Amino acid sequence: xxxxxxxxxxxxxxxxxxxxxxxxxxxxxxxxxxxxxxxxxxxxxxxxxxxxxxxxxxxxxxxxxxxxxxxxxxxxxxxxxxxxxxxxxxxxxxxxxxxxxxxxxxxxxxxxxxxxxxxxxxxxxxxxxxxxxxxxxxxxxxxxxxxxxxxxxxxxxxxxxxxxxxxxxxxxxxxxxxxxxxxxxxxxxxxxxxxxxxxxxxxxxxxxxxxxxxxxxxxxxxxxxxxxxxxxxxxxxxxxxxxxxxxxxxxxxxxxxxxxxxxxxxxxxxxxxxxxxxxxxxxxxxxxxxxxxxxxxxxxxxxxxxxxxxxxxxxxxxxxxxxxxxxxxxxxxxxxxxxxxxxxxxxxxxxxxxxxxxxxxxxxxxxxxxxxxxxxxxxxxxxxxxxxxxxxxxxxxxxxxxxxxxxxxxxxx
Amino acid sequence: xxxxxxxxxxxxxxxxxxxxxxxxxxxxxxxxxxxxxxxxxxxxxxxxxxxxxxxxxxxxxxxxxxxxxxxxxxxxxxxxxxxxxxxxxxxxxxxxxxxxxxxxxxxxxxxxxxxxxxxxxxxxxxxxxxxxxxxxxxxxxxxxxxxxxxxxxxxxxxxxxxxxxxxxxxxxxxxxxxxxxxxxxxxxxxxxxxxxxxxxxxxxxxxxxxxxxxxxxxxxxxxxxxxxxxxxxxxxxxxxxxxxxxxxxxxxxxxxxxxxxxxxxxxxxxxxxxxxxxxxxxxxxxxxxxxxxxxxxxxxxxxxxxxxxxxxxxxxxxxxxx
Numbered sequence: 001x002x003x004x005x006x007x008x009x010x011x012x013x014x015x016x017x018x019x020x021x022x023x024x025x026x027x028x029x030x031x032x033x034x035x036x037x038x039x040x041x042x043x044x045x046x047x048x049x050x051x052x053x054x055x056x057x058x059x060x061x062x063x064x065x066x067x068x069x070x071x072x073x074x075x076x077x078x079x080x081x082x083x084x085x086x087x088x089x090x091x092x093x094x095x096x097x098x099x100x101x102x103x104x105x106x107x108x109x110x111x112x113x114x115x116x117x118x119x120x121x122x123x124x125x126x127x128x129x130x131x132x133x134x135x136x137x138x139x140x141x142x143x144x145x146x147x148x149x150x151x152x153x154x155x156x157x158x159x160x161x162x163x164x165x166x167x168x169x170x171x172x173x174x175x176x177x178x179x180x181x182x183x184x185x186x187x188x189x190x191x192x193x194x195x196x197x198x199x200x201x202x203x204x205x206x207x208x209x210x211x212x213x214x215x216x217x218x219x220x221x222x223x224x225x226x227x228x229x230x231x232x233x234x235x236x237x238x239x240x241x242x243x244x245x246x247x248x249x250x251x252x253x254x255x256x257x258x259x260x261x262x263x264x265x266x267x268x269x270x271x272x273x274x275x276x277x278x279x280x281x282x283x284x285x286x287x288x289x290x291x292x293x294x295x296x297x298x299x300x301x302x303x304x305x306x307x308x309x310x311x312x313x314x315x316x317x318x319x320x321x322x323x324x325x326x327x328x329x330x331x332x333x334x335x336x337x338x339x340x341x342x343x344x345x346x347x348x349x350x351x352x353x354x355x356x357x358x359x360x361x362x363x364x365x366x367x368x369x370x371x372x373x374x375x376x377x378x379x380x381x382x383x384x385x386x387x388x389x390x391x392x393x394x395x396x397x398x399x400x401x402x403x404x405x406x407x408x409x410x411x412x413x
Numbered sequence: 414x415x416x417x418x419x420x421x422x423x424x425x426x427x428x429x430x431x432x433x434x435x436x437x438x439x440x441x442x443x444x445x446x447x448x449x450x451x452x453x454x455x456x457x458x459x460x461x462x463x464x465x466x467x468x469x470x471x472x473x474x475x476x477x478x479x480x481x482x483x484x485x486x487x488x489x490x491x492x493x494x495x496x497x498x499x500x501x502x503x504x505x506x507x508x509x510x511x512x513x514x515x516x517x518x519x520x521x522x523x524x525x526x527x528x529x530x531x532x533x534x535x536x537x538x539x540x541x542x543x544x545x546x547x548x549x550x551x552x553x554x555x556x557x558x559x560x561x562x563x564x565x566x567x568x569x570x571x572x573x574x575x576x577x578x579x580x581x582x583x584x585x586x587x588x589x590x591x592x593x594x595x596x597x598x599x600x601x602x603x604x605x606x607x608x609x610x611x612x613x614x615x616x617x618x619x620x621x622x623x624x625x626x627x628x629x630x631x632x633x634x635x636x637x638x639x640x641x642x643x644x645x646x647x648x649x650x651x652x653x654x655x656x657x658x659x660x661x662x663x664x665x666x667x668x669x670x671x672x673x674x675x676x677x678x679x680x681x682x683x684x685x686x687x688x689x690x691x692x693x694x695x696x697x698x699x700x701x702x703x704x705x706x707x708x709x710x711x712x713x714x715x716x717x718x719x720x721x722x723x724x725x726x727x728x729x730x731x732x733x734x735x
Contacts (some may be wrong), residue, residue, distance in 0.1 A: 095538030097591050105596040121693035
């Protein structure tokens, strides 16, 4: 019976050792515990004793080899016995397979590649420029598409002048085209912003406009009387405060017009405050200052505030805060001469009303033709949120109040 | 747990899976009584008999064709093509039928089939015994291509391949069949196909390799003294693009090591994907260290052909200093 004696763990948890010297050779007869070899471990040189008496049949390592614990180092048996034949490794056609005793580390659980803070995007050419200018790209905020750091960002950070834009990017401003002379206006500031807002509104809300007329003869009389009285207080009383009041009454009765649609969260937000925007025409475009808390203000207060806001708009002295927080907008197209209009909603509000010019018109009343002061109204609403019936009822409420201003006193806001 | 070589890990996987699943079969040249030229199938014929371990004629097209027929009828054949160069006669079956059966039958049939192929050079073998043909198969839809680089992965990936419902070409880097050992659990485990392995994490550069070249990459990173991410792709098709992109986005630099000839090799595809998704993170052009656009030379010039750690170090330095 042949004993295939494996290299044992001679110390505390060693895994390998170097065979320094064989103390026996093949054919030697050994006694139990007779030293077989000197082996150097990471701690010391130890002698490996024979586990049993017998004849040395085969030495499996050469001096200088590294032996791993568990590897057969010596075969011991009766004289004439043969060590177990080695398992065949390859057949002859194959070539030479590299063999070593190297042991790879067992795989560790894979960690996720950490996302580094300060990851930035820049074209290789920009990175090269940054290197030349000694600019640390991780410290820059990119202004290019998707936050990409551009050549200009690097040049600015490096204190140099940006390279002139290539010739192809320069637009030559001609004073004429094929058909005749032309002028150029810069498309910027209020004009550009207005354009952006209008497009956003028209491409998002579904605009529907309903139009109607209201007999405001009594309102005209009322306003004429109070205009004179208030002018002593330096208050210029227009129809606007009355219209704001009528609108607020109508919004309270029909809350869905004082709303905003949050499509992302499937939510129609009904606002419990009444901030009425008022479009003001200025040379650069259109500004919309907002009367905050219009429901809490008297006609006199509103008249004063409207006057102030309009002046500030014309002087371009409005704060950004003066133009934010609106819930509904009024635009006065009649101030110049229009009758009806199809106003564009001041997005994300859901409705806007255009006030036409008050003018005398023959009206049939009880079978007789009489002259009445008529105010044309155009209401545009976002059909995603407001239906035509509710919009018409809203318009009716406004009409009722403007037709009979006594309602302002009779109905609560 | 025992320390096994890569080829022993393959053998253990085959043993265990044949025991577990009676529909698993092994077919190939000398795989039965002889145990395979590299001993991958040693002991299988003795344990499972010649109904399940089939010695075939020297006809690779037949081996793959028969295996496909078995697979379509519910068996799980593991065919062995003895050497990479002998894949060519089976190419027609693989391209024209194996990769298409699911599509051709509109999903009614599929081929749960593994084709094992010892591949690659570095063992001083004769012609047709040292090729790296992976790119032909990565280019072909309908086939998965897997290449392990460690004993642990070899077992886990082979078990995953046998259990995968679609055909898998399983290339075994023969240069490292016995080059080292690793603890391989006796237990049943799989490694998901389609996931690369992050061999080592670093910050300066990403070094990507597969098969025997993973070792070359590891040695080069040590020699170059760089703080590198080393990625072993492990599955070449489908490619784990996310792992590559995450790493390159982090490091901004990349070197790819590929044993196959340069032109149209897998490295080119990896570079294209990096350009598509991580261009804006690059600090330098992605470099590749590859074989040459020549026939794989015979043994005397083999070492000049194969990517060496020195060549990879050079590419790493060039990329770092760009």
